[in-house]
Amino acid sequence: MKKKDQMLAKIKRQQEITDGARAANRDLTDDETREFNNLQGEIDALHPQVEEEERQAAITAERNRVAEINAICRQVGMEPDNYIKDGSTVEAVRKAALDQMIQRGQPSGVHVTQDEGDKVRAAAVDGLLMRAGVTVENPTEGAREFQGMSLRDIAIESMTRSGNHSASELLRMSKSDLYDMASREFFNPSAAFPAILDEAIKKAIVEPYTHAGTTFERWTRKGSLSDFKPTPDHDYVLSGAQDFEKVPENGELKESEFSTEMLPQRKLDTYGRSFSMSRQAFINDDIGFIATVPGRFAQAAKRTINKQCYQLLYNNAAVFDGKAFFSADHKNLLTTGTGMTSAAIKAMRQKLRTQTDQFGEAITLTPNFLILPVSEQYDNDLVSIFMSPTIQTTENTQAANPLYRQNYDIIEDNTLNVLAGSNACPWFMGDKGVSCVKVDYLNGNETPNVRRSEKARTLGFIWDFWLDWGITATDFRSMVKNPGVAL
Template identity: 40%
Template sequence: MLKKLIAMQKRIMDTAKAEKRELNEGEQRDFNLLQSLIDNIRSEENNGQGNAKPTENQGEQPTEPEGARQFDTGYSANDAAQITSLCRSFNVDATEYLQKGMSLDSVRAAIIDELMNRQKPVSSHIQVTDDEGDKFRRAATDGILLRYGVSVQNPSEGSNIYNGVTIREIAIECLEREHGGQDFRHMNIEDIYSHCYREFYNPTSAFPSILDDVVKKSYVAGLQKQKTQFDKWVGVGSLPNFKKTTNHEYLMSLGGELEQVKENGELPAYTPVDVPMPERQLKTYGRQFTMTREAFINDDIGLLTTMPQRYAALSANTQNKLVYQILTQNKKIYDGKALFSAERGNTLQKGTKPTIESIERMIYLLGMQKDEAGDQLMLMPDLFIVPLGMGTDLRTILYSPTIHTPENTQAVNPYLGMNFTVVEDTTLNAQVKAGNPVPWFMGVKGETIQIDYLNGQKEATIRRSEQAGKLGFVWDVYHDFGITVKHPQTIIRNPGVEIDMSE
């Protein structure tokens, strides 16, 4: 029971600590009540009393409390006195407990249960309200974002006051709020910088907290502006750590077919196909950026909005680039063979631009793909990936009501109404040397390549750098992800043609 009470106290303290505040009135009251119970138990343990019946050698007994004699429940005067005294300590009426003839331990347990109900969760009965410091931080953050053109939904009250102030003025207000009585307004900018720099590694300080919020919200705004295309067709997964992971979940099928089972026969077990499996593994990609001492003195607070947005672009573009390199570089994958080859039957031998004939040929190659056991996969495409400059030709073929036949007549377009996703990405153009043909692809969305993120976190982590020593405020930006080819059977390559968009 003693451990239970101490654990409840710890829960109260941990909640307040996590919210970076002192115990409020309700929490302090509960903490003190718990401490009274703890002291009561420890006192009994030290005196060796517990619930033992008093003996003649134990000295004079406590005076029987008023009202205790009215209950003929077999209590000794000492037991009734202890129960009544315990209840009085916690502002609880002892009448019900005495009428029921409950033991001291039972009464103590009932009081603990009552306290626990008040602590589910510890602060559930407390309405946490923002203090002036919280309101100031949000208003200053939104004011800076609005000043530099970052969209803010439902700006905080008072943000308009801060959308024109300098970084020096924000720093002064932060310092004055946390160090009342000091005159910061008449300090030179170098001294103010020194104070803010010392506060930068303090997790509860307002100034770095405002800078952090500006940086993180600017990063998210930057992600929303990105035009990368890879996420429209790759699969997405999650890994819990950086270990290499190989499993059979990447098999396109189990191979074979269901077997007939005779009456009273046994169901045959499935044995996984013994073939190479893709290895999934995370890597870390990242950089740092700094708001330098010079930028602080020059009031270049715009760095806090522009740099995170650039890093958001770097993160998205890095993933985009790595994904398309797999398609254009055609390197060996997990089974020791090139991703596209005549052996796999997933590439045309002669490149073309999008035509009815080339699309039909690619659909045929996709439909003929087999699983690791040699059985037909019967795949149907729902995805085209083309370089900039081929999208118009492809969409014309896919979405025109009619097509022109070899007999010089018009016929119903067989592809009209099919649910194709067309991804037109200039990254393909950029990764091929000028004058060379640019490939394009047909496949099954979400099956060819997968990006795994650490614990599913698709956005980069941004945090204040823990490495002091630089003249400025430093943030680390890093992202944990890994890119794996899952099923080479699900994509067909057309080597393409040279794209000449010159006049």
């Protein structure tokens, strides 16, 4: 462990001692006073060693700068001394070398194809994520070195490489002063440190969003819209009988007539929040905001979609034809709510399988999923309904179970329990092959967007977090509702 980290750990322990006494509204005990004083002595002894470590780090950084400048200048015939003396950065020298080669019309002999700063930022992003406990596949070269750095160290490294500040100047700054300087750079789009935080946050949200623990994806259909304007869909359908007619020899084909049927109007809305890394988080080197806070926002976005999908089913609002989603007119509602029984499943199957199109013609629907609230009783009932080869008849005899080993995807979600409270909790049956509810995203992008927020005079680094989606009931024929009972 570095001397600096040892000193910080001892300072933290001192703070814990004083905080504990303050919380209990008392003075330090004799043992606490003795430990505090011993820690202070150790801190005082470590202080010159820490200064020496930081001095050596600054010397190493300067040596690396001089070596890289010399290497670049040798390849293009430039004099390196002036660049070394005036504190020029490696990036500035590389640009000067490229400019000189362009003026001379000579081919590039120095490798400036990929900006060194991009490589360093990529390594810093991966190192920061790994330190925060985020899994990084194939880390960038150099990421392991950044993994052991604090936020302060990364800020110093980034600002030193920008060429606007020397390492020795930044190392002498307190964390508070360094934070103030980093805050001023936060609004500079080319500044490295804010860019590292941006990219780390964007990468950190992917896994939490993917594994948010939602269930709406299992019974809805994903869609895409290109803008926020209401999109009235139309469906061109055959009017009247749709059967093909027999054509006699040399007979004429009868022309079909089409009508345009109005379907649901799909529309996107924007949902979002903002979050920040506070000044205290930076000073305390709290990288938890990268591993936890953005990930929680990503999960909250997906859970909001999940909740809205189940609210659409539970609230049973009117759909595109002006009638409730589940209604007697739509022939997809049991008149009496029940618990989980074989009779209820058979009744729901019958309603689903006997649906007709808008002209009264038969359509083929296959019941293959159940949407249920969380219920131990329902779980037990389902085992009996689908796993028992025989059933007890009203005549007290055994008969073959017609539902034995029926293949249904059982989708349980506690959102229904929460929506129902102490009231009757509905459950549903449907056909996955037909889209009954569609979740649209702007241009098909279902991953939340993150953007650095330009809110001046705010004490903290702030990011905006948003996602564009819309949820629409598209076909009431492919789902049946059982009003259920109180659980």
